[in-house]
Amino acid sequence: MNKFKIFSLALVATASVANAQDIKEAKKAIDAEQFQKAKSLLKSIIKAKPSDGEANFVLGNIYLNQSVIDSAKIYYLNGIEAADKKNLNYIGLGQIDLDNKNTAAAQANFGLATKDMKRKDVDEYIYIGKAYINSNNPDYNSAITSLKRALAIEPQNPTALLTIGDAYYGANNQNDAYKAYRDAFTADPTLLRAKMQLGVLLKGAKSYDEAIKAFNEVITINAGYGPVYRELAETYYKWARNKPSTAKTNLQNAITNYEKYLSLTDYSLDSKMRHADFLILVKDYKSLETVANKMIAEDKVNPRIYRYLGYSAYENGNIDVALKSLEDYVKVPNNKVIAKDYLYLGFAKIKKGTAADGTIEASAFEAGLTDIKKAVAMEPLAVEDLGDFGKELFGKKQYNQAAAIYELSTTNTEQKNYLNDNVYLGISLYYANANKPAGTADAAALTKADAAFDRVLVASPTYDEAYLYKGRINNLLEKDDLIIKNYEEYVAKTTAKGAEELAKPATVKKIVESYNSIGAAYANTDKAKAVEYFNKSLVLDPANKYAADSVKALK
Template sequence: MNKFKIFSLALVASASVVKAQDIKEAKKAIDAEQFQKAKSLLKSIIKAKPSDGEANFVLGNVYLNQSIIDSAKIYYLNGLEASEKKHLNYIGLAQIDLDNKNTASATANFGLATKDIKRKDVDEFIYIGKAYMNSVNPDYTNAVASLKKALAIEPQNAQALLAIGDAYYGANNQNDAYKAYRDAFTADPTLLRAKMQLGVLLKGAKSYEEAIKSFNEVIALNANYGPVYRELAETYYKWARNKPSTSTVNLQKAITNYEKYLSLTDYSLDSKMRHADFLILVKDYKNLEVVANKMIAEDKVNPRIFRYLGYAAYENGNYDVAIKSIEDYIKVPTNKIIGRDYLYLGYAKIKKGTNAEGVVDPAVFNAGLAEIKKGVAMDPLAVEELGDFGKELFGKKQFAQAAALYELSSSNTESKNYLTDNVYYGISLYYANVNKTATAPEVVADLGKADAAFDRVLVASPTYDEAYLYKGRINNLLEKDDQIIKNYEEYITKITAKGAEELAKPATVKKIVEAYNSIGASYANTDKAKAVEYFNKTLVLDPANTYAQQSVKALK
């Protein structure tokens, strides 16, 4: 009987060790962003031992991280029925509360999670800190407060130090984040994520070369640590964006490192979706179309694939496929639509309605513009993506259509392209109306908008002298003599202040001649002496100027 008891206890101890190893392996897989492997391990633990509350909690966290809320909640509730560490699952439910902005319920659930813990327990405070910062409504102040409780009990706890580093980083406290990450790696030199985060701080500070050096130090310790290749990919991408001269080389390095990252994850559909998101980011649409078609072959059900295929098909010139794919995605009520979906649908419709000569059918353009407006209404900063399409229309002399696009972005002061878009908006409206009857109400309205656009330009960039030139031209069309004189004189004053070198440029001389002639013409009916004065200024710069010669002769 005693032998049987000893044998039974040995079995229990052995099972406990196996379970602990599996939980450890699952957490290791999560850190390596191998989520399918982690889910498989955790489900095996739960199947073998339904009483394991921690396995349910960790699995729920994986689903919550992937925004699969229903599955996360199921595992948290299952975990509450377990006999071991069931209280951890209150923390998962609390994060769902935080996501739903139900702070009272979240606080209550955190209270239940810590109600009966022992004096030296720290995991609960670490998990609570993570819940506060991983919520879709992050609260870094409470995250730090909870993690400080863990560190008060166990100052060298590497996981607590890593987590508080993340909280400081989220709160833009770079100095404390750096110290926490450094201390975490010192406390546990196997905790590669802590060392990797030191590189992430450098990346955030735009010290791209130093960040890459830091990430390569992680690779030297473990060349199979997948997340570091994702960080490398994002660093090369940002370097390419911030320094266009490096764009070609660094974008290719970004793609190569992201593919390496994927090879070290589980190649799940989620991983492939993240890959597709990255291909959109780096604008590698040829590969995106290949990836999207492969995903469709594997999983025809997941609707996001149609978004990827729609984007890629548009960029690769296959507008019918683009329209069908995006419409197939948008028409499903449960799909999460973003502003960019409507932008691409609008672009594709406009492109389809453009003939070989580059002329857009007005009805088709308006249909496409209506889709683009839906996208901007959904996401006002989506206007930042309109510039390239607007410039394409502008380059084809489709000025009215270009102006219609720029109208959407020219009033959004938060847009990074606010200044450029206002310039293009004003110029587009000017050229769209330059050959029309200036007294027509719609022309007067458009030219008024153009003038206002250049006023916004001058507020945003007072040194943009060309704005005065265009305001002079606009008021020339409107025949407003006082405004013609005012704006052209302002242009002359600004350009003259730049010195002899600028005034000697042929392009500048041509614009000054335009200004002198326009001012002279404006004075012709009210002050002939002034008019002659300005026409003579033209003749100093351009003695053969026919308009100035004839005007002086007529005024005498």
């Protein structure tokens, strides 16, 4: 019997060691962003040992971070019934409370997690810190407070140092974040995420070349560490966005590194969706449509795939597929519809109603504009994506429709294209009225155009073309005083640029236009002034018939 008891105890000890190793492997897989592998390992542990509270907690965390709240909650509640480390699961429930903005309930759950801690325990403080960081409503100061409690017990705990680095980074405290990441890697040179985060700090500071060097140092240590390729991909993408001259090369580098990252993950549906999100960022819509169709073939259940298919089909000119995919997606109440969904749906409706000659059916345009307005109401910065669509309409001489798009985008002074969109709003409204018979121009629209150029001059006082357009607009409005004022301002600003500018044929043409317009404005009130300006035109362009005929008529 004694031998049997000893043998049984040995089996229990062996099983405990195996479970500990499996948990360690699962955590390694999570760090490598191989979430499917981690889930399989954790489910195996729970099946073999339902009393393992930590396995339930860690598995719940994966589901929570993937926004599968119901599954996360099931594992946390199972974990609370477990025998070992059940207290950790209160931390998971606490993060759900934080996500729901119920701070009091979260703190109560964190209290239950820590109430029976032993004097040298630190895991609970670390996990509470992570909960504050990972919440949809992060509280970095509370995270730092909790992590400092862990570090007071174990000053060189590498996980605590890494996590407090994340909290400092979230709180925009770059110096303390750098020190924490450096100390974490010193404490455990196998903790590659800490070294990688040093590169993330450089990426955030837009030191892209230095960030890439830092990430390559991680690859030198372990070329199989997947997350570093994701960071490289994002760095190349941001570099391309911030320095357009590098865009072609850097976007290709971004795609290559993201594909490498994917090859080192588990190719689960989640990782494929992350890939799809990245393809949207880098605007590789051909690849996105291929990926979306493959995902539909594998999984006809997840509705988010239809978002990807809708976006890519629109960009690739498959308007009917885009319309059906996006309409099917947004009409389901449980789908998490975002502003971009309505934006693409609006674009698709307008494109569907556009004839070969560029004219747009009025009802189709209004239906599309309604969806675009929904997008802007959901996310005001969605207007940053309107400029290119407006330019497309402008290029097809659909000036009123282009103006309607730009009128939406120029309501947001914080958006990055504010200056450019105001310019296009002004010129769209001008060209919509430029060729109308005398006296039929839309005065209200032209007043809006004039105001758009006023905003341009506030945002960019050196944009001299604004005065030229203001002169043209007031020409249509027949406001002689403002015609004179704005064209004279244009001539003065242009002349100040010097002889090189004045020698350009395009500039000469605009100055001649200015002199002729000023002359015409003076013609009814001051003939001498009028003749003076028409003669200035003739000095620059002796063959100008309008100026010559006007001088004859005024004498």
